[in-house]
Amino acid sequence: MSDCIFCKIIRKEIPAAIVYEDEEILAFDDIRPQAPVHTLIIPKTHLPGLKEAEAEQAGLLGRILLKAGEIARLKGIDRSGFRVVVNSGPDSGQEVFHIHFHLLGGRRLGWPPG
Numbered sequence: 001m002s003d004c005i006f007c008k009i010i011r012k013e014i015p016a017a018i019v020y021e022d023e024e025i026l027a028f029d030d031i032r033p034q035a036p037v038h039t040l041i042i043p044k045t046h047l048p049g050l051k052e053a054e055a056e057q058a059g060l061l062g063r064i065l066l067k068a069g070e071i072a073r074l075k076g077i078d079r080s081g082f083r084v085v086v087n088s089g090p091d092s093g094q095e096v097f098h099i100h101f102h103l104l105g106g107r108r109l110g111w112p113p114g
Contacts, residue, residue, distance in 0.1 A: 006098035010044050020071055024060055027071055027103075036106025037075045037082070041068055048097040050088040068103050077105030085113070 008014045009028065016028035019039050030038040041064050047053060053061060065084065072078040082105030087094040 004046060004096070004098050006040075006042050006096055006100065007046055010042075019074070020067065025064055025067055027067065030102070034102075035104040035109065037072075037077050037104065039071055039075065039103040041071065041101040041103060042098060047099045049094060049099050050086060053099070064101055068101060071103055072105060075103075075105070081105060081109075083109050083113075 005014065009016045010026055018026065018028045020027040020041075024044055025041065026044055027039050027041040030040050043057075043060055043064065045057075045060070047057065068082075068084045069078070072082045082103060085102040085104065086099065087102075088099075
């Protein structure tokens with residue numbers, strides 16, 4: 001999608017503090033962090049949200065979750081704990097309709113989250 005802000009970040013049209021990148025996945029620090037560590041992990045393929053995901057994308061979505069664990073280690077929050085959140089739809093708080101996984105940590109996270 002040409003007007004998707006995350007697609008623009010993938011194409012390097014908008015700068016971002018990139019934490020990790022490979023052929024399928026991009027991770028970058030959130031510009032409005034909600035915790036000391038707040039990294040967004042996205043597929044490079046545009047996918048609006050979980051409800052649009054199909055079985056063929058299960059491997060990619062699984063790799064993103066595995067990558068979240070690796071990034072947590074890289075950011076030093078793997079031992080103290082972290083949270084991975086996927087918002088889906090307007091009522092969940094999703095603002096950018098390109099699926100993204102929030103990796104949050106670096107402080108005690110409350111429950112319920114919102």
